[in-house]
Amino acid sequence: MKKASAFTFYFMYFAALAALMPFLVLYYQQLGFSGAQIGLLTALSPLISLVGAPLWTGLADATRRHRLVLSLAILGALLLALVFPWFKAFGAVALIVGLFSFCIAPIVPLSDSATMAMLAGEKASYGRVRLGGTLGWGIAAPLVGMLVQAYGLKLAFWSYSAVMAVALLVGQRFVFGLSVAGISIRAGLRTLTANRRWVLFMALAFVGGIGFAAINIYLFAYLEELKADPTMMGIALTIATLSELPVLFFANRLLRRLKAHGLLLLSLGVTGLRMLLYAAFNFPLGVLLVQITNGLTFPAAWVAGVSYADENAPAGLGATSQGLFGAMVMGIGSAAGGFFGGLLLGSIGARGMYLVLGVAVLLGLGLISLIEQRAAK
Numbered sequence: 450m451k452k453a454s455a456f457t458f459y460f461m462y463f464a465a466l467a468a469l470m471p472f473l474v475l476y477y478q479q480l481g482f483s484g485a486q487i488g489l490l491t492a493l494s495p496l497i498s499l500v501g502a503p504l505w506t507g508l509a510d511a512t513r514r515h516r517l518v519l520s521l522a523i524l525g526a527l528l529l530a531l532v533f534p535w536f537k538a539f540g541a542v543a544l545i546v547g548l549f550s551f552c553i554a555p556i557v558p559l560s561d562s563a564t565m566a567m568l569a570g571e572k573a574s575y576g577r578v579r580l581g582g583t584l585g586w587g588i589a590a591p592l593v594g595m596l597v598q599a600y601g602l603k604l605a606f607w608s609y610s611a612v613m614a615v616a617l618l619v620g621q622r623f624v625f626g627l628s629v630a631g632i633s634i635r636a637g638l639r640t641l642t643a644n645r646r647w648v649l650f651m652a653l654a655f656v657g658g659i660g661f662a663a664i665n666i667y668l669f670a671y672l673e674e675l676k677a678d679p680t681m682m683g684i685a686l687t688i689a690t691l692s693e694l695p696v697l698f699f700a701n702r703l704l705r706r707l708k709a710h711g712l713l714l715l716s717l718g719v720t721g722l723r724m725l726l727y728a729a730f731n732f733p734l735g736v737l738l739v740q741i742t743n744g745l746t747f748p749a750a751w752v753a754g755v756s757y758a759d760e761n762a763p764a765g766l767g768a769t770s771q772g773l774f775g776a777m778v779m780g781i782g783s784a785a786g787g788f789f790g791g792l793l794l795g796s797i798g799a800r801g802m803y804l805v806l807g808v809a810v811l812l813g814l815g816l817i818s819l820i821e822q823r824a825a826k
Contacts (some may be wrong), residue, residue, distance in 0.1 A: 451567040452574070454622040456581035458560055461616035464585035467542040469530065469609035476534075476602050477542075486539055492787060493543065494550040495662075499780030501554030506772030509559060510765055515625040519559045520617060523553035527613040530606045558771035565759040566626035568765065573757065574701020576752045583693045583748070584740060626767050627661035640763050641773065647761060649821050651777050653713060654754060656813040658782015659719040663790040663806045668727075668736075671799035677733040689743035696744030700752045709757035717814045724807030728800050754778065773826045 477487045509518040529549045534583075536542050565572055589612070596604045641647050672682050696703075703712050719742055726739045754774050762770035786806070793802035 451622075451624065452571075452578055454619060455560070455564040455567060455578045458619045458623070459579055460579035460585035460633060461612055461619060462556065462560070462585070463582035464515050464589035465609045465612040465616060466591040467586040467645050468612060469605050471534070471594075472597060472602055476605070479602060480537055480539075480542070482539060482542075483720055488791070490543060490546050491666075494788065495780050495783035497547055497550040497780075498554040499776045499784070501551040502558055502772040502776040502780065503769065503773075505555030506558050506562070506768040507721075509555070509768045511627075514561065514619065515559060519556065519563075519620055519623065520560070522552050522555050523613055523617045523620060526556070527610040527617070530610045530613070531817065533606050534603045554776075555768075555772060558775045559768055560623070561755045561775075562621070562768040562771045563757065565625035567624050572756065573701035573704045575755060576697040576704075576748075579700075579748075579752065580694065580697040583697060587690045595670060603662050632646055640743040641766065641770065644761075645824055646821075649817055650710075650713075650754075650761070651773065652755060652817050653717060653814070654774055654777035655782040655785070656810055656817065657713075657717050657720060657747075657754075658778040658780075658785035659789070659806065659813075660717070660724060660810040661667050661750075662783040662786025663702060663724065663779065663802065664720070664746070666787050666793060667802065668801055670794060671727065671803065672733060672736060674799045675731065675733050675736065677736075681733050683739070684744055685740050688737060688740040692741050692744035693748045694744070696748050697752065700749070703749065704752070709753045709760060713750055713753035713757060714814065714818065716746055716753060717810065719745040719749070720747075721807050721810035721814060724803040724810065728804035728807065731800050751778075 460515070474487060482490070505518055505522060509515040512518070526549060529545055530554060533542075533545055533549070536545055561575075564575060566784045568574055568578070589608075593605060593608050596608065626680075668685065669682050672685065701711075706745060707715060723739055723746055726742075727736060730736060730739055755771065758770040758774045759767065788808060790802055793805055797805070
């Protein structure tokens with residue numbers, strides 16, 4: 450029953466994301482915002498996640514009110530999505546985007562923390578539970594796309610809120626791990642940042658965030674540079690989504706064989722190699738072939754990171770640990786990847802960008818691994 454609750458929550462939450470996130474840039478364009486304004490709005494989310502995720506999750510650990518904090522975050526997100534379409538001016542939209550990003554920042558870390566607690570002795574099964582998110586995204590995206598095409602972009606916001614309302618109800622069945630009474634956010638962060646292994650883990654998450662952002666944000670720009678049509682872009686996403694299914698389903702076996710740290714290293718290595726292959730296979734069909742590797746990049750890294758954070762979290766800091774991991778990948782890492790990727794895209798094109806960032810990810814991975822080996826001696 451606990452697995453079913455977590456699976457259903459991931460399904461609903463990522464279905465909600467699929468209903469809204471792909472259409473946000475189209476909505477900004479419909480409002481007549483400039484490219485610079487759209488870029489600023491897009492950059493807001495990872496930067497706010499960097500602050501929002503640790504703050505919310507630290508508060509949950511400090512107060513031992515994890516379910517309440519999660520519920521407030523979900524409720525805030527769905528209400529903001531409802532009022533979002535009523536704002537047209539850039540300043541007002543930026544404010545709503547900032548508040549919305551702040552609300553959604555802790556949802557995945559808190560749900561991951563609850564899932565790992567509920568799995569107890571079956572934590573290696575996290576990937577199969579998280580598979581619900583991939584299915585939710587894959588099913589919702591085309592359905593909402595048809596609704597938006599028929600009734601307009603407002604349907605994306607309304608669909609998000611409706612599905613999130615269901616996720617809010619499902620989330621009430623979450624059971625969180627035992628917390629330590631009297632723990633403070635500051636003390637928890639100090640404990641984690643004083644741990645050398647944890648700092649190196651955060652460095653790996655940062656490197657991964659750079660690579661994931663470069664792939665997710667700029668892939669369509671590269672395909673457009675290669676003269677691919679929208680249909681081929683859709684096929685590229687479909688291949689990527691399908692490639693996640695076997696990896697998540699058999700993630701327990703990967704974790705048993707490689708352990709969380711080993712799987713994280715493997716996924717980051719494949720991420721760097723994937724970007725180099727983008728640069729090498731500079732034709733649309735080649736990019737489609739490379740998309741097959743998607744399952745071993747972000748999905749595998751996320752399973753490994755969540756497992757590692759859970760295994761190495763100090764007592765009472767489970768949610769805080771997940772929040773820091775999420776903030777490093779989706780916050781500062783994603784912001785850095787988006788920023789430097791944009792600079793490289795404008796100067797040397799998408800192919801050159803993937804070549805440079807692919808090499809950077811592999812060099813970063815190698816350097817951190819070397820430091821870890823020396824620290825272990």
